[in-house]
Amino acid sequence: MDLNKILNDIINTYGKNEGYNVPDISWSDENMIGRYGEYQYWNNRIIVSRLLNTDKVSEKAVASVIYHEYKHQLMKKHTKEFEKTMRLFDGYDKANKELESYFEELSEYPPAKTQNKKMENKSTLILRIRFDKNDEDSYWKALEYFDHRIVGCCDLDLPEEYEGKYEQVIFTIDANGHSFITGWARNVFLHAKPRHIDMKKYKYGEMDYHFKYKRNDGQILLPPGVLDLGTLDSMPQQYIQKGICKLEALGKEDAKNVIEAINLYDLDVHELGFDDNAIDCEAIAIETTDAKELIELAHKDDSAFRSLCILNKAVRLHPGYATLLERAMAKEACGLLDNAVVDVALALSYSPEMANAKFTDTWIKKFCTNCIGGHRLYIQDENQP
Ligand SMILES: [Zn+2]
Known part of the structure; x- marks a missing residue:
């Protein structure tokens, strides 16, 4: 099965996601059994379970997985609106049933590329x-x-x-x-x-x-x-x-x-929470390079992590008071309190152009007090001997 060809066919049939770059696509490295596929926002890539790389599954069923993941580029969550979009795929329910019964009957998996050593032979x-x-x-x-x-x-x-x-x-x-x-x-x-x-x-x-x-x-x-x-x-x-x-x-x-x-x-x-290595990832999926548009998109996104990725792009292209404070707020929403404070400090080295009216001195002080206080309280038990 040619994943790129299936993705292209989907885009030709159902249209390109407006405002987004076309993602890369590949089979998963590991045996993905928890899900059929995944859309990785942070590197604009669709991953399809390598267990679907078999002639026991129809190309249509694989196409339904790719369609699903492609639409996740627009929306992270399985909202009603998302589900409605899924119905637009011709034969979506039938494909889903096929996938379900295939995964139910799977009892053995081919050997997959294993990741790095996870545990040592010690206490x-x-x-x-x-x-x-x-x-x-x-x-x-x-x-x-x-x-x-x-x-x-x-x-x-x-x-x-x-x-x-x-x-x-x-x-x-x-x-x-x-x-x-x-x-x-x-x-x-x-x-x-x-x-x-x-x-x-x-x-x-x-x-x-x-x-x-x-x-x-x-x-x-x-x-x-x-x-x-x-x-x-x-x-x-x-x-x-x-x-x-x-x-x-x-x-x-x-x-x-x-x-x-x-x-x-x-x-x-x-995958619970954010991989520390993903915190600096940019929303390369998004086409626009305009600071104001990026900030608006970050506000609109239904995922705190995506908002952070969008603002990473905004900060790289337009480092400044507004982009950095917006990103500080996104980091706080992701529970990354220590990182948020670093962004505030950086923001204050710029002049307050294009700023949100919210960012008064009092607001900044309160924001930092909350982040630092919350962080200190949370890690307290790690500093005991
Ligand atoms: Zn999904």
Whole structure:
């Protein structure tokens, strides 16, 4: 199947997305099972699951995936309006049914290009996280991204001796008499009792969490890709009772196999929050180079991350007071408080041309106080010895 040709046919039939450059397109590197495809706004690229590169699936079904992802260039979210646009694709429902049953019947995947080594053969904890058996997505829905970090809660409060920082942690849930790996991370802070932080005085919310790690130090698996760790009754007693144990408690050989399975993992993962490397990405999909138009587009976009990408473009082309303060606000909306303050400092080295009436001295002061205060409160537990 020729992805470029299918994309061109779609554009010829359904029209070009106004104001946007045509994206690149390719098969995914990993075995994408959580989704059929993805539109990567930050590099204007459509990725199609490599599992669809087979004659078991019709070209029409693949075209429907490409159509869907192409339309995501205009709108990130699956709004009613987006769904209405999907109906314009001739045979959309039929194609969807075909894809659904193909993925349901898939039991084996071809070997995919694996990513870099994820875990080392060293001290590792197994930690059972909060999970509602009636909602298979609940373990990742309970995780939150804020200020470059992921936080979440355990199933139970932990024994006191586990308070502290750990080199490696494997996150699990228990379901149907088995324990499953749902993710892993390095450099994890653990709190025996949930840590409660109230950032309301800085105009952010309240948060409870048992664990925290830098987003780029970990991975979260999608429900179809969780790894079976074994039957629950084969798990160590401490894990069963307290929801936590050392990986070595499984036995040396099994512990080694678990690390190996993780390092060979070649399915797609859940992208929660923003990859630190994506924070500086530009909205290369957008055609306009006009500062005012870019700011307007950023305001209109339904995604905070996209607004940030649009303003990255505005700042590069027109560095100045207005573009930088607009970007500071976008970074704050993305929960990137420390980055937001850096932009304010930069903005103040320019003269306030084309500025939004909102940006008074009082506003700037309050904005910085909120960002710095929220950030400090949030990372406090990382600075304890
Ligand atoms: Zn979609």
